[in-house]
Amino acid sequence: MSEFKRSKRIAVAALAAALAMPVLAWEARDANAATAASSEATGIRITMNGSLFQPETPALAINGTIYLPVRDTGELLDTVVDWHGSVKLVSMTYPKLTVRLALGSDEAIVNGKPRKLTTPLRSIDGRIYVPMRFFSEAMDADVSWQPAERTVAIKKKDEYAIGGGTWINRETGQLYISRPSNQAPVEYGRLETTGFKGELALYGYGHDGLYLFADTYGEPKERKHDVYGVFILNKKIVAQRKATYSGRLEERFGTSYQYLDENAKKWVQVYLLSDGRKVAFFSADGIVIREHDLTALTGKEDNYAVLGAGEDFIVVRPESTGYVTLINLKDRATAEMYDKLLKDADLERVLGQGGTISRDDIQFIGEDRGTLYFGYRRPNGKGGYDFVRLSYVLAAGLVNVEPNGPYG
Numbered sequence: 001m002s003e004f005k006r007s008k009r010i011a012v013a014a015l016a017a018a019l020a021m022p023v024l025a026w027e028a029r030d031a032n033a034a035t036a037a038s039s040e041a042t043g044i045r046i047t048m049n050g051s052l053f054q055p056e057t058p059a060l061a062i063n064g065t066i067y068l069p070v071r072d073t074g075e076l077l078d079t080v081v082d083w084h085g086s087v088k089l090v091s092m093t094y095p096k097l098t099v100r101l102a103l104g105s106d107e108a109i110v111n112g113k114p115r116k117l118t119t120p121l122r123s124i125d126g127r128i129y130v131p132m133r134f135f136s137e138a139m140d141a142d143v144s145w146q147p148a149e150r151t152v153a154i155k156k157k158d159e160y161a162i163g164g165g166t167w168i169n170r171e172t173g174q175l176y177i178s179r180p181s182n183q184a185p186v187e188y189g190r191l192e193t194t195g196f197k198g199e200l201a202l203y204g205y206g207h208d209g210l211y212l213f214a215d216t217y218g219e220p221k222e223r224k225h226d227v228y229g230v231f232i233l234n235k236k237i238v239a240q241r242k243a244t245y246s247g248r249l250e251e252r253f254g255t256s257y258q259y260l261d262e263n264a265k266k267w268v269q270v271y272l273l274s275d276g277r278k279v280a281f282f283s284a285d286g287i288v289i290r291e292h293d294l295t296a297l298t299g300k301e302d303n304y305a306v307l308g309a310g311e312d313f314i315v316v317r318p319e320s321t322g323y324v325t326l327i328n329l330k331d332r333a334t335a336e337m338y339d340k341l342l343k344d345a346d347l348e349r350v351l352g353q354g355g356t357i358s359r360d361d362i363q364f365i366g367e368d369r370g371t372l373y374f375g376y377r378r379p380n381g382k383g384g385y386d387f388v389r390l391s392y393v394l395a396a397g398l399v400n401v402e403p404n405g406p407y408g
Helices: 028-041 068-075 132-138 294-298 339-340 344-351
Strands: 046-047 052-054 058-061 065-069 082-085 089-092 097-102 107-110 111-115 122-124 127-131 142-146 151-155 160-163 166-169 174-177 185-188 201-204 208-219 225-231 238-246 256-261 265-273 276-284 287-294 303-308 312-318 325-328 334-336 362-368 371-379 385-391 398-401
Touching: 058 122, 065 068, 065 132, 068 082, 068 089, 068 127, 068 132, 097 132, 107 132, 127 132, 132 142, 132 151, 160 201, 166 185, 208 265, 225 265, 238 265, 238 276, 256 303, 265 303, 276 303, 287 294, 294 303, 294 312, 294 325, 303 362, 325 339, 334 339, 339 362, 339 371, 339 385, 344 371
Parallel strands: 046 151, 185 238
Antiparallel strands: 046 052, 058 065, 065 127, 082 089, 089 097, 097 107, 107 111, 122 127, 142 151, 160 166, 166 174, 174 185, 201 208, 208 225, 225 238, 256 265, 265 276, 276 287, 303 312, 312 325, 325 334, 362 371, 371 385, 385 398
16 A cells, blocks of 8 residues: 655645644543543554555544544645634635534534534644544545554545645646635636646745746656746736756745835835746736846856846856856846855865756845845765855955855
């Protein structure tokens, strides 16, 4: 039997957070039930579509009903399940499905309609447990108990990838978002795709409504990533771009920046979308301000990851070299930043790679009043890295490092 993989959900590194489930008070009978059920917790197995699911907290059997904690239930069913301690309510959200279930109530509200419960919520040892069968069947899943194996077997259509209150239909590319997470998901539009090929990830998001999704596929030595950039305005997709990258996926893409409009005396937000060859600059109301051809600016046919930008610069990483490159939009000059930022052993290390790796261990951090900030990962000889912060003054070409850095 294969193991249930959490990676089936949309991985959300930037949004990952443990669900807080405080319990202000709970009934004594539930505490007693926990003691009675503790001996039954060990050995209960759960499978989803034939794959073994391993919850962070073991399932409990109480009076013939199998219970799981709130967080594990959401993980299992590809839903967002929250405990709202102030009102003692559990909510579950999923495209076209919203469930509300109050502690102590004998009925749930499913898509606005009451549904009678045969078993209640349980609060045990500071955790809220929900009846698995009820929540599973609310999603039209088939649930069966296999007593010989002490296994709860669940079968449901694997229709969506999920992460951070965001769902993508694997077949159609329809995007649903729940904001806040306990509200019914709303369809925002459709990603322009003919079909996803591998593992989906919500790779990052910028200010307000700019999202990046990555579809990773292929064998390790031939790994590819289709990166979908989506600009959302008023709960609708108003613009999108798709780029395809080979090898390692960029750790951080640039999605937006701000600049001070001296005439209007206010800060202006600008959003970035790229297809790997061109980068478009969008206003906050979804209008294309300008677009730059990266191959024309650099003079090289290549695939570019956009790491950041400002009114007079763009920072990219060409796929062929992996060297972070600065494009000065004022004079159209370009510079590989390892040559500007590094020296001595660090410079020799990068030059000595001989093209065998696709990274120079430099990341763009951001810009402030004409100074660009970068981070460099230096091997520390102990199997890890030390992080060095470097700055580059765009107009003067001056380099500084943090006061405690090795170059100071």
